Amino acid sequence: MLEKVLIAGGGIAGLAAGLALARTGASVQILERAPELTEVGAGIQLGPNVTRILNAWGLSTAMQKVASYPANLRARRVSTGEVLATLPLADMSTRYGAPYLTIHRADLQNVLLHAARVSGVHVQCDSLVKNVQQDSQQVCVTVSLGETVVGANQVLSTRAQERTTKEYGNAFVIADGVWSTLRQQLLGDGLPRMTGHLAYRALVAQTDLPAHLRSQDVSVWMGPKVHVVQYPVRGQLHGVANQDLQNWNLSKSFTETRADLQSALRGACSHLQALVEACGDWRLWPLYDRPPMQNAAQHAQGRVALVGDAAHPMRPYLAQGAGMAIEDAVELANQWTTFAHQDVRQR
Template sequence: MSKANTHIAVVGGGIGGLTAAALLQRAGYTCTIYEQAPAFRRIGAGISFGPNATRVFYSMGLGRTMLAVGLQPSITVNSEWDTGRAFNVMQTPELGRRYGAPFVTFHRGALHDMLLSAVKPNTIQLGKKLVGLEERGGSEIKLSFEDGTHASADVLIGADGLNSVVRGAIFELEPPKYFGRVAYRSILPRRVLEGLELLDANRWWGPDRYAVAYFMSEARDELNVAALTPEAWDEPDFSPVVADLTRMRAAFGGFNRTLRELLARCTEVSRWPILTRPSSLPWSRGCITLLGDACHAMPPLTGQGGGMAVEDAAMLVRCLEHYGGEDVKPALQLYEKSRFQRITRTHEASQTHELGRGDTDQEWLYGYDVLSVPLAN
């Protein structure tokens, strides 16, 4: 199998899938993204990426676009939950100077549009919900979709999230585990923020819960708010629901005035269960592999779920290139080995998130360069 005649299918058109497709195409591979949604819509909330991920965006030729559609916060302030006293203030642009790539916040819709611009026209097929796959003789993989259509590929990348159909087809699919916390999420327009003392990025740390609020573009016209707290999940499944505002505000009733007033102004709020998946191997079988939440979903306490998917995509392409695009199976094994230690450490850190609250060692997280770190032996 040579690079020139290798067709790679990517299931899932989210952060990891789009990043993988763009990097594959830049390396000379032919790939198609199969996305179950009938259309892309501007939904979701905010998301942030540290230098470990934004340096990959630079390598994709997206540096200017990234800084145009996102925000490099001027300052990030970590505050005590009750008094509001700042105890760890980070001059965020310093991260860019130290690590060679910036810390950037985005609206997920703007991020998705940016990544979409990096893939070639006609790369994506929408309305393609995967319902089955079959590994045939040689290297052919047959994909079957809910609409009755089929496709074939030489390599398959499952970037289809927590409830990955690809994962379920090649391994026994265990359901993701509830982390015991919910995230209340909302986006506020600038006009409702009058009178609040808010900087570009703000965090309030309680003993067992915390809240973040940050702007998502240079216009600073929308504020992303996320408040995480321990709660039982009392819904029939793990789909996000419309939040009970009284319940949300009561959960943070003892916090300082600024946060309480901020939550009082949140009128459209969704309640999300925090779900995880252990970072256990294997991720691959034959010419099929996984990336992102499909293989190692983690709590958002280090803000690295999206970043790890971006790193996965970059490492996967590096490993394919290491074998010249010709020997896929050992390349996918190398990808697993080269990612596992990094994913495990980040997954463990995400269980408590001392980064920002007390652990100021950022070198291992932000200083990691997936584009040049040595591959596993």
């Protein structure tokens, strides 16, 4: 029977895959290139299709401690603030058997990390997978081990004197994100494509906002070439604004790009402009994706499979990137169980 699975990447996709596989009885080792798993990213939304999985994994209590559960999603017109439609979210559990929630990406990662470790998953940081080889019996990956240096405020890693080792397993999962180098080794299909869209992201404490700007709902503001989403995470407000990127200059300073954002929203209603102005620390996020997969060979070959953004990076407008990574993990575990049982029968 198959025993060990190696995973490249300790983000949401890698941790979810590790947890799902460990729940089948597999031995799982996650190889993460960063010297430690730190808080990165901003907020994400999870629909009932995903929270149903997390509940089945026994994570509902852990999620309730860190997630927000908005009552409504309101679609608004950018220019006037007019409410175009309202989607009730509070009754998702009744309608679909699981809730709709918003959460900081780092909080979801921490919930998955804790659950994975409790399930026996070994997470090894400072380990960059550089090469993968497979045959009919096993997978061998070459791992570059960094030298961790603890600084005053952060943990750093150096590979000035590279040390490599080899790890062996029965299968290998590529979960190293949209810029996956391992995908190139497997498929050789080039880099992800620039979509022509740019996202600005910010987090601001609710208490720092005027009362009329505070909200526990999800608001989606829509207009020509502008799409703004706001929702609560950690008791804060998360704002995302997207605009056309065709003429965006990657060398621009923060001051210049902030001016671009303000220019893009010049025709917006005063409520939205005040909300954007209240968010001081905007981070830029150029959006990349890939054409949809055409066949199963693009998802897995032999003993190697891709999950999450390494497999199918997407734009954020449907709020399903993290959700599809978690759904990938479930299907991967299902296939692993089937494959393992077939292997036993063949023996």
